Amino acid sequence: MVLPDSIDRFHVSNPLTELAYEPAFERLGDDYYDSVTAAEFPRHTLRFRNDDLLLRFGLRPDTVSDADFIDAFGYFRGRQPFLAMRYHGYQFGEYNSRLGDGRGFLYGQVRDVQGELYDLGTKGSGTTPYSRGADGRLTLKGGVREVLAAEMLHRLGVRTSRCLSLIETGEALWRGDEPSPTRSSVMVRVARSHIRFGTFERLHYLGRQDLTQTLLNHVIQFYYPHLIDQPDAYLRFYAELVQRVAELAAQWMSVGFCHAVLNTDNMSIAAESFDYGPYAFIQQYDPQFTAAYFDYYGRYCYGNQPTACLWNLQMLQVPLKGLIEAFEMETVLAQFDVHYERTYCERMVRKLGFEVSLEGISIEVGQELLRRTLKLLWESKVGYHDFFLALRQQFAPNWREDATHIFAQAEIDAPQAQAETVSVLFQQWRQFYHQVLNHLPIDEMDAVAQRLRQHNPMTVIIRPEIEAVWEPIAQDDDWQPFYALLDRTRQSVELPVDERLAGK
Numbered sequence: 001m002v003l004p005d006s007i008d009r010f011h012v013s014n015p016l017t018e019l020a021y022e023p024a025f026e027r028l029g030d031d032y033y034d035s036v037t038a039a040e041f042p043r044h045t046l047r048f049r050n051d052d053l054l055l056r057f058g059l060r061p062d063t064v065s066d067a068d069f070i071d072a073f074g075y076f077r078g079r080q081p082f083l084a085m086r087y088h089g090y091q092f093g094e095y096n097s098r099l100g101d102g103r104g105f106l107y108g109q110v111r112d113v114q115g116e117l118y119d120l121g122t123k124g125s126g127t128t129p130y131s132r133g134a135d136g137r138l139t140l141k142g143g144v145r146e147v148l149a150a151e152m153l154h155r156l157g158v159r160t161s162r163c164l165s166l167i168e169t170g171e172a173l174w175r176g177d178e179p180s181p182t183r184s185s186v187m188v189r190v191a192r193s194h195i196r197f198g199t200f201e202r203l204h205y206l207g208r209q210d211l212t213q214t215l216l217n218h219v220i221q222f223y224y225p226h227l228i229d230q231p232d233a234y235l236r237f238y239a240e241l242v243q244r245v246a247e248l249a250a251q252w253m254s255v256g257f258c259h260a261v262l263n264t265d266n267m268s269i270a271a272e273s274f275d276y277g278p279y280a281f282i283q284q285y286d287p288q289f290t291a292a293y294f295d296y297y298g299r300y301c302y303g304n305q306p307t308a309c310l311w312n313l314q315m316l317q318v319p320l321k322g323l324i325e326a327f328e329m330e331t332v333l334a335q336f337d338v339h340y341e342r343t344y345c346e347r348m349v350r351k352l353g354f355e356v357s358l359e360g361i362s363i364e365v366g367q368e369l370l371r372r373t374l375k376l377l378w379e380s381k382v383g384y385h386d387f388f389l390a391l392r393q394q395f396a397p398n399w400r401e402d403a404t405h406i407f408a409q410a411e412i413d414a415p416q417a418q419a420e421t422v423s424v425l426f427q428q429w430r431q432f433y434h435q436v437l438n439h440l441p442i443d444e445m446d447a448v449a450q451r452l453r454q455h456n457p458m459t460v461i462i463r464p465e466i467e468a469v470w471e472p473i474a475q476d477d478d479w480q481p482f483y484a485l486l487d488r489t490r491q492s493v494e495l496p497v498d499e500r501l502a503g504k
């Protein structure tokens with residue numbers, strides 16, 4: 001919607017600016033940020049508002065108008081200060097000390113209904129001291145892609161930031177990687193924290209261990225509060241971060257997500273996934289798949305994501321060394337693989353309909369089933385999501401009776417040269433799946449079907465899906481396919497009953 005400038009926006013209060021903002025990061029002082037102002041945009045058209053998130057902050061969607069969104073998150077009226085956060089980072093392995101929020105700022109911090117503190121951060125809100133000559137803007141397509149990625153990942157059970165609003169701002173931007181001129185936007189994102197590994201790296205670079213310690217205390221106070229007053233709280237923080245990041249990597253891998261830019265300035269200290277630029281959901285299982293065209297050596301390819309996260313955690317030891325014993329950090333980092341493998345196996349086994357547990361299947365059986373499944377996916381080049389969706393749609397309790405019933409309707413196409421190998425692999429996979437099904441009692445078959453519906457999405461935003469909604473926006477300003485895709489991502493998996501009741 002476009003608001004004429006003559007409308008008096010001050011006669012009514014705005015629930016978005018009147019949330020109980022808490023200046024947690026601001027209180028750290030200006031060693032950590034610069035106060036900045038937002039750009040003035042020629043136009044404000046609300047393209048996306050996340051009513052789900054409003055509920056999380058205790059706001060009823062019908063009490064927040066589109067005009068409220070535009071006023072708060074397009075004109076940026078009614079709140080201050082805005083803080084461009086300072087950080088550095090390793091980008092593709094090279095240290096970059098010229099970073100920081102170059103096109104965004106911390107808008108404010110607010111608690112959700114469960115009492116956890118969240119950041120509202122912007123992207124595309126104008127230049128800052130860290131813009132390095134760039135325009136401080138976000139392309140509309142970039143905004144649309146970030147909205148979609150976050151909603152999809154959230155629905156698939158990945159710990160992620162989410163977009164609260166996306167407003168088109170009426171400027172013409174020039175970009176090397178989009179047909180230009182291209183449309184502009186400003187986004188507001190809700191994330192657990194925008195403190196990055198690179199926020200600590202910068203303090204070390206400046207030789208400020210005092211500021212590092214203050215920041216670490218702050219991180220523990222707000223994001224790891226159960227560790228306050230614990231002996232060895234700093235080491236425990238690092239150990240928990242290692243575990244959370246390993247689990248996050250396993251979440252990405254299981255849903256077939258390639259983040260594409262796992263630089264240390266894109267790694268959250270709360271181990272939440274964020275910053276969705278050139279990401280892609282894989283179409284086939286291929287560990288070498290690389291999503292960013294500028295990632296020439298495949299550093300952040302799909303299969304390298306766990307290793308990249310591990311490397312980033314190792315780099316974080318450098319600023320923490322003055323506060324935590326180095327050998328102790330190494331010892332807990334050595335657990336990364338254990339956390340990763342456990343979570344990855346658990347999640348993949350669920351996608352196959354099972355549960356690793358005392359009543360379910362053993363970890364060894366789960367690992368063997370997973371190994372065989374990945375080999376089949378790799379050799380056959382069958383679509384990654386298609387395979388699991390077919391399992392969801394075709395599974396029937398009679399698969400337990402006879403292995404030939406399994407995927408009886410499905411053809412697994414394979415390139416001619418591999419057809420025989422694939423056929424053998426498929427027969428072996430089928431036999432093994434049949435055996436695993438027979439580990440379970442007959443009355444577990446409903447639970448298998450339910451897990452398949454909960455963990456295998458009907459819709460995944462692979463690139464052609466995104467392009468198919470972008471095309472009508474670009475050509476005819478037709479947003480209906482985008483909203484329809486958002487609806488489909490929200491309904492793509494069945495939620496457990498308790499989450500459905502909680503309105504998720």
Ligand SMILES: Nc1ncnc2c1ncn2[C@@H]1O[C@H](COP(=O)(O)OP(=O)(O)OP(=O)(O)O)[C@@H](O)[C@H]1O
Nearest residue numbers: 099100101102103104130131134135136137275277
């Ligand atoms: N158009 C731009 N104008 C100014 N700075 C930019 C622009 N694009 C990227 N940057 C800066 O370049 C660095 C790396 O960008 P990157 O794309 O990882 O982050 P971002 O997407 O802007 O923000 P975030 O990590 O919060 O999602 C950041 O410091 C970012 O602020």
Ligand SMILES: [Mg+2]
Nearest residue numbers: 265266274275
């Ligand atoms: Mg970034």
